[in-house]
Amino acid sequence: MKRRNFLIAxxxxxxxxxxxxxxTAPGKTLLEAAPNWHKAVHDAxxxxxxxAPEFGPEDVSPYFRGNGSTNPTNGDYQAQAEAEFANWEIAxxxxxxxxxxxxxxxxxxLPQRTQITRHDCVEGWSAIGEWTGPQLSTILDEAKVQDGAxxxxxxxxxxxxxxxxxxxxDMLDAYHPQTIVAHKLNGEDLPIKNGAPARMRxxxxxxxxxxxxxxxxxxxxxLDGIGEGKGGYWEDRAGYQWYxxx
Amino acid sequence: xxKPAKKHALATRLWxxxxxxxxxxxxMSGLNISNGHRRLYWGDWGFAPEHAWLEVPRFPxxxxxxxxxxxxxxxxxxILTAWPFALALLLMWIAMLVNRHFQRDITTTRRxxxxxxxxADIKAHxxxxxxxxxxxxxxLQKVAYGLVFGVFLPxxxxxxxxxxxxxxxxxxxxxxxxxxRQSARSLHFIFAWAVFGFFVIHxxxxxxxxxxxxxxxxxxxxxxxxxxxxxxxxxxxxx
Numbered sequence: 001m002k003r004r005n006f007l008i009a010x011x012x013x014x015x016x017x018x019x020x021x022x023x024t025a026p027g028k029t030l031l032e033a034a035p036n037w038h039k040a041v042h043d044a045x046x047x048x049x050x051x052a053p054e055f056g057p058e059d060v061s062p063y064f065r066g067n068g069s070t071n072p073t074n075g076d077y078q079a080q081a082e083a084e085f086a087n088w089e090i091a092x093x094x095x096x097x098x099x100x101x102x103x104x105x106x107x108x109x110l111p112q113r114t115q116i117t118r119h120d121c122v123e124g125w126s127a128i129g130e131w132t133g134p135q136l137s138t139i140l141d142e143a144k145v146q147d148g149a150x151x152x153x154x155x156x157x158x159x160x161x162x163x164x165x166x167x168x169x170d171m172l173d174a175y176h177p178q179t180i181v182a183h184k185l186n187g188e189d190l191p192i193k194n195g196a197p198a199r200m201r202x203x204x205x206x207x208x209x210x211x212x213x214x215x216x217x218x219x220x221x222x223l224d225g226i227g228e229g230k231g232g233y234w235e236d237r238a239g240y241q242w243y244x245x246x
Numbered sequence: 247x248x249k250p251a252k253k254h255a256l257a258t259r260l261w262x263x264x265x266x267x268x269x270x271x272x273x274m275s276g277l278n279i280s281n282g283h284r285r286l287y288w289g290d291w292g293f294a295p296e297h298a299w300l301e302v303p304r305f306p307x308x309x310x311x312x313x314x315x316x317x318x319x320x321x322x323x324x325i326l327t328a329w330p331f332a333l334a335l336l337l338m339w340i341a342m343l344v345n346r347h348f349q350r351d352i353t354t355t356r357r358x359x360x361x362x363x364x365x366a367d368i369k370a371h372x373x374x375x376x377x378x379x380x381x382x383x384x385x386l387q388k389v390a391y392g393l394v395f396g397v398f399l400p401x402x403x404x405x406x407x408x409x410x411x412x413x414x415x416x417x418x419x420x421x422x423x424x425x426x427r428q429s430a431r432s433l434h435f436i437f438a439w440a441v442f443g444f445f446v447i448h449x450x451x452x453x454x455x456x457x458x459x460x461x462x463x464x465x466x467x468x469x470x471x472x473x474x475x476x477x478x479x480x481x482x483x484x485x
Binding site: 008011012014015016018019022030031032034035037038039042045046050051052053055059061065118120121122123124125126127128203204205206234238239240241243244245246 | 270271274279280282283285287290291292293294308309310311312313316317318319321322323325326329409410411412413414415416417418421427428431
């Protein structure tokens, strides 16, 4: 029993020390900088074109787990769902020369990409599904993104625990060939629990980057002033890493 | 005047203590991350209880960094510490190949693998008899260090990389070789406990056999004894 108490004391002391270091300015800086070191390596070796693995139809998991918001009740979402999203619009704006409002019909009329990919949640689980939708790059080209834009922000219809969900990616991921605005999962219209009527697929990052219930696509020069400025709902709310490729 | 030879090279000592801090932080933050989803799967995917091969217990706060459940903060520590851990391991491998520590002290000979020799070494360990001539380490020590350097620690790095979605696009074969992302995640967990197992045995053996001597040796370098030299070297000197 004594030895166990001793071990607990050492453990607790070590953890307390770590937490102290984490609270100092240099400690915080290091902890915040580390994901960027990974990103620099990933970008250098993977670049703009390296694709996340794509699977065969036989690899698709029997169903696709829904996480986070699985049935938004805020705003007019339920009425929109009732109308089968006939009135749904995605506003494309911010630093673009040609702002647009896309209906679901507009979205389906664009050239489509279908990909069977694995979805990795930050918690640790994975599911495989077949996603269909236009590439984000097609939409951004049509909207004519201005030179100074560095990030694409995704606005979402769901309000989770009092805050509107949103996410953001840099231009590398925004123009990546597998970054699509998916409106189909496994050949069917996207289910509500998975983000109906349209969600992002950011295949080289963890699940919380894949914004669901998308209502807006916005080109911005900086993430300051959007939400709490950290680039996403979970980033603002709980300190999750903006770069979720690790 | 030549300085007396040290038992442990500076590279070994620097790596040893850097690595200790890294694996403690990685292990304890890893247990916090494990609490985020307490099931393990084989293959590419898995998310529900019916897919799992193991339900992992919830690790209490005193075992985790931070000492309460925070997936984001645990990931911060894990993502940062992965760097010094992996780079130090790489540098240690280069150092011990260059200074021949690996070839001289850790590689085993065919003779040592003979069942009778292995059995004799096991019996000596059971008697707590750790005196041995003809090398720094006895057979079981060499195998343990060889496993840790050659398998356990590199596998922590490789399985960690294989479960990162930002790595897979340019290193996809690694995830495939490991049997898919969820298999790699399971292996990450298994090897983490293998490292922990080594840690417990390693510390226990130091405690039962001249703890201060070993501790001092790993800090100051200690002194190279005649019995630390490989058998071949001794022969070379006497003939």
